[in-house]
Amino acid sequence: MTPDGARAHLYDRAALWAIGELRARDIVDAACAALVTGLDTPALRVLAACTYRASRRRIGPVR
Incomplete structure (x- = not known):
């Protein structure tokens, strides 16, 4: 995975976690x-x- 790909993956995971779709x-x-x-x-x-x-x-809620 490239750094840009890892950044995008991290952003995606964070967004899904923020809406309760991930742990x-x-x-x-x-x-x-x-x-x-x-x-x-x-x-x-x-x-x-x-x-x-x-x-x-x-890891608390997103504010």
Whole structure:
């Protein structure tokens, strides 16, 4: 996957999660994939570091 593809995938996952179509753990997976392709921000690192169990508590609603 290219960095642009990973970015698009992450945006898609976030949009689907925001409307309740995905679990928080799916956002964590997309964040990990984005890091692997070379995308790197502090927020992306924090998101990718969430465990699946913690993702339900730590990833709050979109505001």
